[in-house]
Amino acid sequence: MDESEADPVLVVADASRTLVEDAGDALAAAFDVRRVETAGACLSRAEAGSADAVLAAHDLPGVDGLGLLRSVRLSRPALPFVLAPANGSEALAGEALAAGADGYVPADADAETVVARVRDALEGTGRDAGASAGRRYRSLVESSPAPINVFDADGRSIWGNDAVLDLLGLDDRADLIGRSIFELVHPDDHERARRELASVIEAKEATGPTEMRLRTPSRGTRYVRVSTAVGRFRGADVGQAIAVDVTGVREREHQLQLLDRWLRHNVRNEMTVIRGLAEDLRRGAVDDVSAAASRISASANTLLKQAEHERELIETLTESLGEEFVRVNVAAIARRQVAECAAANPHADVELVRADDVEAHVLPALSTAVRELLDNAVRHSDVSKPRVEVSVERDGDTGVLRVADDGPGIPAEERDALSVEAETDQLHHGSGLGLALVYWLVRRSGGDVAFSENDPRGSVVTVRL
Structure with missing residues (x-):
């Protein structure tokens, strides 16, 4: 049959199958019938252009026939639409016509009447005076x-x-x-x-x-x-x-609060040590002056390292704000970071145990997040030879990076503090800032971070991209 002679495609929205059972044969003889059960499925066909007309029952799940009609009038203002309720009324008929229906089928109509109303609607396409208004309204909303x-x-x-x-x-x-x-x-x-x-x-x-x-x-x-x-x-x-x-705004506010609290807490701790030892030295209350001086020097070095860490974190987060996503090979990033971590920590056993060929569209700073996960796992371990296993797997359309260690685990309060809804005083001041950096970079890359316990001990951090 020539395409111009093909039967019009009639989408029948009917969850209870009443229309199909009562008028199915007559409809099939006159149209190319495509049955759907929900308003959403009907709208999808309408938006895709795979419908020449719609015949809808009123009793549909979620959105009734009138709601579907209004949705269709926004998506396809001039698409012929006939409402055929199982239990109708004059009031419903009036609402349907006011909402832009091209036809209304009474509940007691026979199959021939149903077909005739659909044909009338098809022949009258474009006569609805509200179609142009619907198109204008949709254009404003869509643009x-x-x-x-x-x-x-x-x-x-x-x-x-x-x-x-x-x-x-x-x-x-x-x-x-x-x-x-x-x-x-x-x-x-x-x-x-x-x-x-x-x-x-x-x-x-x-x-x-x-x-x-x-x-x-x-x-x-x-x-x-x-x-x-x-x-x-x-x-x-x-x-x-x-x-x-405003999620980004809320997250940045939370980031600043965490950074502020982290810095104040750690500076206060180290400065308390320095001030106490300096006071003891001033009073001559220290037996081992060299040991006290070494302790002061160590605290000062800790402060310098913490300040450098925070500076790097702020720079990374600030630079990532305006960066475009890039396509990266996640396994290649993991392989490089594992090699660098193993070289920097010869006392640790850091291994890439699986490396599926996974690509992801992420921020360029994702490699920084992976490095931070590995460094945290080694730095905060409580065993003499830390074991860190890294894997990259494909899960459907998602790439999954896992970092598992045998350390003391990540405190619950530290994990919970990452949420925007968490109070900033939940921040644990160990690896909290590093984890916060990982969390924020992954979130900005459109991914997700989850934490779980390793067996028999330790933690597993799972990044899904």
Whole structure:
């Protein structure tokens, strides 16, 4: 059959299969039917251009037929859309037409009527006066660099631009449509979100900017400032939430707090030692002057090393702010850092036990993070011959770097202090700053860091990129 003669592709959104069972044969004879069960799946086909028309039941999981209609009108304003509820009413028919439906099928209609309504909708493509307005609205939202989510009176998402998908770490708009905003907002911020929703939908008042936390499937907790306005689209009140991602700002504030506390704590400790020994020397209360002088010199050297370490850390973090990601071979980085660590620490057993060919798109400073992990494992070991094993593995599309040691382990308070939500007084002042550097560099590279116990003792740090 010539492509121009092919049957129109009709996407039937019907979770209960009622439409397929009642009018399936007639629909299949007239159209190329593609059945889906959810509003998100239907929207994906519509956005992909693989639908010439939509026939939707009203009773769909997550988002009902009217919600799907409004989502489609944002994605494909002129796509023919017919609503066919299993239990309809005049009120529902009116809402459907106000929302831009091209046709409405009563619940008691026969199969021929269903087919006829779809044909009428196809023949009337472009007659909807709201189509151009829908296109303009979508263009404004889509062109915005800021994440924008459009939701209904119940707080369910009916559309979002690409920027909001990036913020939430979602691959497809179908993953967003129908989801309640309360699935995305951190549980501790639910009450705040409810107040915002009530102000926008019920009181018709704009809100914000309000800081909230979002939970994302792949990007962890994100901190955002949200401004929400009420709107009217296709006969229904909608909320329009514009978000500004301030996670980077919060993380940098946390970094500065940790650095400040770390420096003050360590300077105070060493200066207390120096001042005490100097006072003892002044009073002539020291039997071994040479030993006291050596101790003062050692504390001074420790301070100098700590100052140099912090300077390097600040430089690394500052330089990484404006750096572009580069593609690197993770195994090559691990191999080089293992060799350098082993050469610098001949008393330690540092070995690369596995090196899959893994590439990742990361900050150039990732090698600094790997070096810091190895140095920490050796420096803070409590055994005479530290054992450090490094592995690089491929896990699907993810690269996994593991550093396992047989040392005393990483204190829980030190691990917990890395989170932006942690109090800065949780910082343990041993390897905490080095781990913080690793955590921040990996996070900025779009990766994740996890900690676990080694068997029979020690720690395992896992970096996923």
